[in-house]
Amino acid sequence: MTAYSHEKSRALFERAAKVIPCGIYGHFSPAPLIPPSDYPFYAESGAGSRFVDVDGNSFIDYMCAYGPMVLGYAHKKVDAAAAKEHKKGSCLSAPAPVMVELAEYLVDLVFGMDWAFFAKNGNDVTTYAVMVARAATGRKKVVAIKGGYHGVAPWTQGLGHHGVLEEDCGHILRIAWNDFDAFASLVEKHPGQIAAFIASPYHHPVYADNQYPAPGYWQKVQKLCNQKGIVLIVDDIRCGFRLNMAGSHVFFGFEPDLVCFCKAIANGYPISALMGKGALLTDAAKVFYTGSYWFSSAPMAAALATLAELKRINGPELMLAFGEKLCKGLAETAKSHGYDLKVSGAPSMPYLRITDDPSQMLHQKWCGLCTSMGAYFTSHHNWFVSTAHNETDLTDTLKIADRAFEMLKKEKR
Amino acid sequence: MTAYSHEKSRALFERAAKVIPCGIYGHFSPAPLIPPSDYPFYAESGAGSRFVDVDGNSFIDYMCAYGPMVLGYAHKKVDAAAAKEHKKGSCLSAPAPVMVELAEYLVDLVFGMDWAFFAKNGNDVTTYAVMVARAATGRKKVVAIKGGYHGVAPWTQGLGHHGVLEEDCGHILRIAWNDFDAFASLVEKHPGQIAAFIASPYHHPVYADNQYPAPGYWQKVQKLCNQKGIVLIVDDIRCGFRLNMAGSHVFFGFEPDLVCFCKAIANGYPISALMGKGALLTDAAKVFYTGSYWFSSAPMAAALATLAELKRINGPELMLAFGEKLCKGLAETAKSHGYDLKVSGAPSMPYLRITDDPSQMLHQKWCGLCTSMGAYFTSHHNWFVSTAHNETDLTDTLKIADRAFEMLKKEKR
Numbered sequence: 001m002t003a004y005s006h007e008k009s010r011a012l013f014e015r016a017a018k019v020i021p022c023g024i025y026g027h028f029s030p031a032p033l034i035p036p037s038d039y040p041f042y043a044e045s046g047a048g049s050r051f052v053d054v055d056g057n058s059f060i061d062y063m064c065a066y067g068p069m070v071l072g073y074a075h076k077k078v079d080a081a082a083a084k085e086h087k088k089g090s091c092l093s094a095p096a097p098v099m100v101e102l103a104e105y106l107v108d109l110v111f112g113m114d115w116a117f118f119a120k121n122g123n124d125v126t127t128y129a130v131m132v133a134r135a136a137t138g139r140k141k142v143v144a145i146k147g148g149y150h151g152v153a154p155w156t157q158g159l160g161h162h163g164v165l166e167e168d169c170g171h172i173l174r175i176a177w178n179d180f181d182a183f184a185s186l187v188e189k190h191p192g193q194i195a196a197f198i199a200s201p202y203h204h205p206v207y208a209d210n211q212y213p214a215p216g217y218w219q220k221v222q223k224l225c226n227q228k229g230i231v232l233i234v235d236d237i238r239c240g241f242r243l244n245m246a247g248s249h250v251f252f253g254f255e256p257d258l259v260c261f262c263k264a265i266a267n268g269y270p271i272s273a274l275m276g277k278g279a280l281l282t283d284a285a286k287v288f289y290t291g292s293y294w295f296s297s298a299p300m301a302a303a304l305a306t307l308a309e310l311k312r313i314n315g316p317e318l319m320l321a322f323g324e325k326l327c328k329g330l331a332e333t334a335k336s337h338g339y340d341l342k343v344s345g346a347p348s349m350p351y352l353r354i355t356d357d358p359s360q361m362l363h364q365k366w367c368g369l370c371t372s373m374g375a376y377f378t379s380h381h382n383w384f385v386s387t388a389h390n391e392t393d394l395t396d397t398l399k400i401a402d403r404a405f406e407m408l409k410k411e412k413r
Numbered sequence: 414m415t416a417y418s419h420e421k422s423r424a425l426f427e428r429a430a431k432v433i434p435c436g437i438y439g440h441f442s443p444a445p446l447i448p449p450s451d452y453p454f455y456a457e458s459g460a461g462s463r464f465v466d467v468d469g470n471s472f473i474d475y476m477c478a479y480g481p482m483v484l485g486y487a488h489k490k491v492d493a494a495a496a497k498e499h500k501k502g503s504c505l506s507a508p509a510p511v512m513v514e515l516a517e518y519l520v521d522l523v524f525g526m527d528w529a530f531f532a533k534n535g536n537d538v539t540t541y542a543v544m545v546a547r548a549a550t551g552r553k554k555v556v557a558i559k560g561g562y563h564g565v566a567p568w569t570q571g572l573g574h575h576g577v578l579e580e581d582c583g584h585i586l587r588i589a590w591n592d593f594d595a596f597a598s599l600v601e602k603h604p605g606q607i608a609a610f611i612a613s614p615y616h617h618p619v620y621a622d623n624q625y626p627a628p629g630y631w632q633k634v635q636k637l638c639n640q641k642g643i644v645l646i647v648d649d650i651r652c653g654f655r656l657n658m659a660g661s662h663v664f665f666g667f668e669p670d671l672v673c674f675c676k677a678i679a680n681g682y683p684i685s686a687l688m689g690k691g692a693l694l695t696d697a698a699k700v701f702y703t704g705s706y707w708f709s710s711a712p713m714a715a716a717l718a719t720l721a722e723l724k725r726i727n728g729p730e731l732m733l734a735f736g737e738k739l740c741k742g743l744a745e746t747a748k749s750h751g752y753d754l755k756v757s758g759a760p761s762m763p764y765l766r767i768t769d770d771p772s773q774m775l776h777q778k779w780c781g782l783c784t785s786m787g788a789y790f791t792s793h794h795n796w797f798v799s800t801a802h803n804e805t806d807l808t809d810t811l812k813i814a815d816r817a818f819e820m821l822k823k824e825k826r
Contacts, residue, residue: 012513019516019528021694024508026703042510046502054510063506068705073502083496089459089486091681093476093789095437097455097467100425103432115432120533120683121704131567131576140578152702153566154544162699163544165553167580237705262705268504270533270683270706281434286575289565290439291534292481292650292675293683376506 003372004057009041012054026152027066027381038368046073049388051376059376060393064384067238067263067349070319071309072388078267081305085298096297102304106275109307111246112255113275117284119294122237122262123151125274126198128289129258130155132276133196133231136283140171141190143183143197143230147205148174150198150235150260177203178214183221187228197225198233201248202345206380207360209353210345218254225257231280237262237272242319242348242384245311264310269302315387316348322394323347323385329398337405339366351382362408369404370397416785417470422454425467439565440479440794451781459486462801464789472789473806477797480651480676480762483732484722485801491680494718498711509710515717519688522720524659525668526688530697532707535650535675536564538687539611541702542671543568545689546609546644549696553584554603556596556610556643560618561587563611563648563673590616591627596634600641610638611646614661615758619793620773622766623758631667638670644693650675650685655732655761655797658724677723682715728800729761735807736760736798742811750818752779764795775821782817783810 013030017023023041024030030041040053049072052058064070071078085096103116119125130142142155150156154168173190175182177199187194203211225232234256236248241264243251249259257280262272270293276284310316324347334341340355354363360379367379375397377383426443430436436454437443443454453466462485465471477483484491498509516529532538543555555568563569567581586603588595590612600607616624638645647669649661654677656664662672670693675685683706689697723729737760747754753768767776773792780792788810790796 012510016513016516019520020513021528021530021697021700024512024708025530025698026701026707028508028703028708040507042513043505043507044501044509046505051502051505051507053507059506061506065504065506065708066705068504069502069506073505074500079499082499086492086495087487088457089464089482089681091478091481091683092456092459092464092486093472093474093478093482094453094456094464094466095441096457097425099437100429100433100455103429107432115434117434117438120706121537123704124534127566128576134578135575140580152704153540157701161701162548162696165547165584167553167583170580171578268502268706268709270504270709270712272705283575284434285438287434288439288570288574290441291536291565292479292685293533293681294439295437295441295478296681296683299683 004040004055004374006040006055008054013041038372048072049386049390049393057374059371059374060397061376062383062385063376063378064386065268067384068268070241070264070315070386071267071306072386075267077309078302078305081301082269082298085301088297090298091293091296095295096300098297098300098304099295102300105304105307106273109245109311110259110275111250112277113247113259114278115276115281115284117274118300119272120270120291121151122260122272123153124291125260125262125272126150126156126235127153128274128287129233129260130196130198131287131289132258132280132284133233135287136231136280137195137229139193139195141173141194142171143173143175143186143194145177145199145203146174147208148199148203177211178217180217180220184224187224187230194228194230196231196233197221198235200235201239201243201252204238204345204349204351204382209342210351210382213252218252222254231258232256233258233260235260238349239346240264241307241310242316243346244316265306266299266303267306269299271299271303310387313387318387319348319385320346322389323350325394326385326397327352329394330401333398333401334405337409339405345382349382349384365411366404366408369407370400373400373403375400417453417468417787419453419468421467426454451785461485462799462803462806470787472784472787473810474789475796475798476789476791477799478681480797481681483654483677483728483799484680484719485799488680490722491682491715491718494714495682495711498714501710503711504706504709508708509713511710511713511717512708515713518717518720519686522658522724523672523688524663525690526660526672527691528689528694528697530687531713532685533683533704534564535673535685536566537704538673538675538685539563539569539648540566541687541700542646542673543609543611544700544702545671545693545697546646548700549644549693550608550642552606552608554586554607555584556586556588556599556607558590558612558616559587560621561612561616590624591630593630593633597637600637600643607641607643609644609646610634611648613648614652614656614665617651617758617762617764617795622755623764623795626665631665635667644671645669646671646673648673651762652759653677654720654723655729656759657729678719679712679716680719682712684712684716723800726800731800732761732798733759735802736763738807739798739810740765742807743814746811746814747818750822752818758795762795762797779817779821782820783813786813786816788813
């Protein structure tokens with residue numbers, strides 16, 4: 001295994017830096033999140049579980065486009081469904097029948113949800129969810145989790161981020177994950193003022209171990225929300241369809257009022273969805289919310305094809321099983337070299353971290369080494385697996401990981 | 414000409430109403446904007462300037478998907494460019510080279526703009542523009558136009574809309590269009606506090622005549638912005654590439670700091686862009702802003718193909734010329750029946766209104782009649798033409814309009 005080189009990626013990035021803010025911005029930004037020397041910046045193509053960068057290097061992809069890829073890149077069934085709609089125009093002056101079919105399919109699929117609303121980004125639907133909750137309750141305050149990510153709208157970024165005003169997030173109250181007492185205190189402190197509680201099904205921050213709900217946590221949160229008329233919003237954008245086809249709330253055994261989906265819903269085609277309980281349908285209808293391309297049929301057809309395929313093959317179980325083998329194999333490989341690799345979060349989107357590494361530089365270096373040999377890992381963010389990841393990928397990945405630990409040890413000496 | 418029937422549209426809508434807020438929401442919502450009996454709710458396919466609804470009725474489309482369709486539906490060159498990227502995966506773990514190519518192309522194309530940032534919706538980039546302006550100036554207030562539309566984020570919807578808090582729009586100061594003195598007064602009243610001025614190139618509200626800038630208006634606004642360090646943002650989402658390929662600010666002869674594009678940029682493929690002056694590149698880079706599908710290559714390739722084709726055929730000139738013939742023909746037809754049809758805004762996206770009709774019900778009825786015979790007009794919103802609209806469309810449209818005026822007269826008696 002020789003380390004990949006990245007001449008073409010670097011050259012493109014130099015051009016980009018002149019005409020695009022950051023060159024590459026947001027969660028795809030190479031800096032400061034990853035050691036640039038080890039990572040490709042531009043991809044040429046993808047197929048199944050792998051992508052090839054512009055320098056011709058191939059990667060087993062454990063980021064899956066940061067979630068959207070769930071059945072494998074360039075998936076024939078999904079692409080065919082979308083192509084059929086593109087041939088018919090896709091973005092027309094009225095929606096296509098597939099919009100109704102997709103809503104009906106989702107209502108049938110996702111437990112406890114009676115309606116669906118479609119947009120483009122996760123942020124579109126988390127913001128819409130908060131607006132619906134405020135419209136429904138006539139209240140302003142929203143309880144969220146410290147370190148919880150719900151998109152880039154100022155209200156979710158929070159104070160301290162560039163371009164965000166204190167007024168944007170003055171009614172967002174942040175508490176620690178799994179701290180039910182903190183929620184109960186806020187409810188007591190702000191009687192009749194809390195519109196919503198929003199959180200992901202489990203806590204998946206960056207740069208920190210991911211955390212499942214403590215036993216009874218969600219059930220207590222749900223009970224208090226129900227008692228106090230607080231709208232319970234689950235941001236299932238990252239976990240959705242990687243834990244359970246009926247929604248991650250089924251995986252954890254509770255019933256929210258609103259659920260946000262995006263990412264895995266259409267294998268990369270741009271669509272997000274807010275789903276809700278029947279009691280909120282009228283309030284959802286009151287909020288004016290729309291976008292230029294939100295009625296395009298191709299992503300809706302792609303979503304139908306993706307969900308049907310995921311259901312047919314029991315995608316979440318496959319991904320959980322593969323992720324478990326992957327994490328177990330990586331932890332064992334680490335151990336054989338004297339490292340302790342801690343795994344947290346769901347196996348289908350695990351967060352890994354070398355312990356005894358407070359600066360996380362050792363872990364970053366190891367992820368970089370793996371990437372530079374073809375196993376695309378990031379060090380700061382949970383990974384994702386897909387149903388396209390297979391035994392060959394696993395074997396290849398463990399070999400790369402083994403070699404990377406060996407190199408890490410040598411470097412330390 | 415017999416009026417179209419809409420059994421299948423109605424049946425689908427009844428299903429939709431049970432599982433989707435409003436059945437169809439936002440600007441595509443049939444109620445209360447259009448008389449439902451005359452309009453199709455669901456489209457089956459589109460080609461060129463026309464679309465066919467689920468009942469098999471064909472329409473010459475003067476809404477163009479509310480703007481995105483600019484070269485005609487199912488455009489071969491654009492679709493081929495997008496399909497090539499979809500085949501390669503499109504939504505991968507790193508952006509494709511086409512992202513850099515598109516940014517470079519736009520910087521070369523759009524006058525005075527040095528960089529480009531890509532997102533999905535118009536709302537994404539208007540909100541980002543405001544955040545960039547606030548980050549750059551350290552100020553909070555934004556001057557906008559009464560009746561100006563910049564998307565659905567709470568700050569732009571404004572107070573009184575469901576789900577919007579006073580805190581969301583407390584720093585948005587609304588003034589009348591073309592009232593430079595009102596802007597100057599605000600600048601005086603809030604010294605050093607105004608981050609940005611945002612407006613469309615000309616005023617295109619709903620339910621009201623559209624208005625061009627008064628002579629010298631934009632130049633005075635620009636001068637004051639430059640003097641006071643206020644970021645001048647043009648929302649070119651609706652007009653962009655329908656007035657001038659170099660940006661609508663060139664059409665009106667001024668130089669903004671930031672320009673927002675969407676709609677016509679990729680002939681229906683989901684992409685929007687914020688472009689800006691070099692002086693704002695560092696500030697733009699500071700604001701964290703991203704979305705799940707923003708790096709997908711297919712819409713970027715579609716944008717490159719769309720812009721190149723629009724440039725090659727001089728799209729804006731074609732659309733302005735066709736629009737002028739259309740509006741002139743319609744006004745003459747109206748006159749021959751004793752009606753006065755007032756045309757405002759750019760001919761490539763004209764707003765029409767029957768005068769002496771304060772309730773606008775006569776105009777609504779006429780638009781409905783035209784639509785029910787195959788010329789898809791809305792009564793409350795500016796229309797759009799495309800480069801695919803041709804002489805046959807014009808002849809057919811004028812015939813339909815003639816018949817509709819005749820029916821309108823009979824109904825009145």
